[in-house]
Amino acid sequence: DVSNEINGMLGALERSQLFLSKSESALKKAIEKLQDEVLEHEKTQEQIKYIAYHDTLTGLPNRNLLNELLVHSITLAERNNKCMAVLFLDIDGFKMINDSKGHGMGDQILQEVAERLLKTLRKSDVIARHGGDEFIVIIEELDNCSGVELIANKIINCFQEPFHLENQDYFLTTSVGVAVYPADGQTPDMLIKNADIAMYKAKENGKNQYLFCTPVMKDVANETMELSTNLYRAIEKNELELYYQPQLSCHNNQIMGVEALIRWRHPVMGLISPAKFIPIAEKTGLILPIGEWVLRTACQQNKKWQEQGLPKIRMGVNLSLRQFHNNDLLNLVESVLKEIKLAPQYLELEITETIAMKEKSYIINTLNAFRQIGVSIAIDDFGTEYSSLSYLKHLPVDRLKVAMQFIRGIGIDHKDEALAKGIIVLAKSIGMNVIAEGVETKEQLEFLKNHNCDEIQGYYFFKPLIEAEMTKLLITYNK
Numbered sequence: 001d002v003s004n005e006i007n008g009m010l011g012a013l014e015r016s017q018l019f020l021s022k023s024e025s026a027l028k029k030a031i032e033k034l035q036d037e038v039l040e041h042e043k044t045q046e047q048i049k050y051i052a053y054h055d056t057l058t059g060l061p062n063r064n065l066l067n068e069l070l071v072h073s074i075t076l077a078e079r080n081n082k083c084m085a086v087l088f089l090d091i092d093g094f095k096m097i098n099d100s101k102g103h104g105m106g107d108q109i110l111q112e113v114a115e116r117l118l119k120t121l122r123k124s125d126v127i128a129r130h131g132g133d134e135f136i137v138i139i140e141e142l143d144n145c146s147g148v149e150l151i152a153n154k155i156i157n158c159f160q161e162p163f164h165l166e167n168q169d170y171f172l173t174t175s176v177g178v179a180v181y182p183a184d185g186q187t188p189d190m191l192i193k194n195a196d197i198a199m200y201k202a203k204e205n206g207k208n209q210y211l212f213c214t215p216v217m218k219d220v221a222n223e224t225m226e227l228s229t230n231l232y233r234a235i236e237k238n239e240l241e242l243y244y245q246p247q248l249s250c251h252n253n254q255i256m257g258v259e260a261l262i263r264w265r266h267p268v269m270g271l272i273s274p275a276k277f278i279p280i281a282e283k284t285g286l287i288l289p290i291g292e293w294v295l296r297t298a299c300q301q302n303k304k305w306q307e308q309g310l311p312k313i314r315m316g317v318n319l320s321l322r323q324f325h326n327n328d329l330l331n332l333v334e335s336v337l338k339e340i341k342l343a344p345q346y347l348e349l350e351i352t353e354t355i356a357m358k359e360k361s362y363i364i365n366t367l368n369a370f371r372q373i374g375v376s377i378a379i380d381d382f383g384t385e386y387s388s389l390s391y392l393k394h395l396p397v398d399r400l401k402v403a404m405q406f407i408r409g410i411g412i413d414h415k416d417e418a419l420a421k422g423i424i425v426l427a428k429s430i431g432m433n434v435i436a437e438g439v440e441t442k443e444q445l446e447f448l449k450n451h452n453c454d455e456i457q458g459y460y461f462f463k464p465l466i467e468a469e470m471t472k473l474l475i476t477y478n479k
Contacts, residue, residue, distance in 0.1 A: 069126050077140065148212075195213060227272070230266060244301075255473070311474060320355075344373050382423060438457075
């Protein structure tokens with residue numbers, strides 16, 4: 001019995017040992033599996049973090065990581081009493097390639113730009129993709145700005161070699177804006193903003209160059225932002241006004257038409273010139289509602305004068321390139337004329353020479369459509385841009401307006417006189433009438449009369465007039 005009991009106990013012990021061995025093995029496997037899962041989770045988290053902080057196309061830091069890197073660089077510069085710089089790069093002409101060759105080729109160019117920048121700059125310099133064709137470079141530990149100029153020049157030069165894609169060379173350049181800590185900002189947002197301002201100024205100055213941000217640039221940018229913010233509410237607050245400048249016959253001084261000229265009377269900033277706010281309206285798209293307001297207001301005023309029994313004259317309204325790209329422009333003009341009950345022959349649309357020479361077939365078709373409904377067309381500031389005389393003969397245009405710069409040269413520069421005379425002869429020979437803008441002296445008037453100019457517009461007779469003054473003038477001329 002004792003022997004059997006001992007054997008039973010030994011068997012139980014063996015079974016327990018076997019169970020423990022299996023449990024230990026299972027536990028070991030479970031631990032190993034858990035460790036693998038932890039490692040996989042950490043790897044996944046690292047991948048997620050990398051994706052969150054890096055641009056998927058170029059592998060460069062993206063905007064999320066850029067902000068952290070800038071905070072670190074600013075802190076370092078402050079601690080060591082050093083300067084640091086932010087360079088904002090934009091590729092000149094990239095949109096044209098992206099639009100014409102497709103985004104695939106555009107992506108290849110962006111990847112090569114990233115590679116060139118990495119090869120050009122120091123390992124200590126940070127390169128990030130800000131978005132689109134924009135890149136940011138952070139330069140740390142600077143004693144002065146001379147080092148920034150050297151790096152900026154290297155960046156400009158790394159674009160000298162063409163981009164070879166699909167067996168074809170593409171030549172691109174870059175515009176670079178530079179902001180320096182602490183003079184141009186002490187936060188990431190402010191440094192990027194001011195570098196961006198300088199970059200756009202570099203583009204305006206001809207591209208393929210770098211510029212440092214200046215106090216003047218900042219002031220202009222701040223003013224532009226303030227104007228842009230206020231411009232959004234200008235129409236509904238009735239802050240926009242139209243002035244009217246008479247266009248007179250050279251032969252009998254009769255008023256043949258007026259040009260509607262927009263002004264912005266801000267309650268705080270006063271009367272704001274269109275030279276300041278029209279470019280902002282173009283960039284923001286506000287030119288479309290503003291343009292419609294000008295068209296409607298000008299037509300309403302002309303109809304009002306006619307209903308008062310005053311002379312029936314043309315109303316000239318300027319159109320911008322952005323308005324011309326609006327597919328609904330023709331319908332808008334037709335509906336406004338119909339709503340106001342103004343005959344089309346009393347509306348003249350003025351376009352610049354730049355518009356007339358761009359997208360030629362589209363422009364011709366649009367101008368022909370206006371001519372068919374009875375609206376006349378004038379080319380403003382003729383002679384200031386590149387002109388194709390062979391193309392001009394195909395344009396359905398009623399009037400050329402000789403640019404002011406040539407008129408001002410009459411009696412001063414014989415070349416300006418020759419050009420003014422040439423434009424008049426050219427226009428008359430192909431059946432167009434001519435208006436001279438900016439006439440301010442009797443000598444200019446006599447010159448234009450002697451060379452068969454049709455009409456004049458300028459301060460010699462009248463400056464732009466508010467509605468009440470223009471109405472009074474028409475009443476006087478009607479007597």
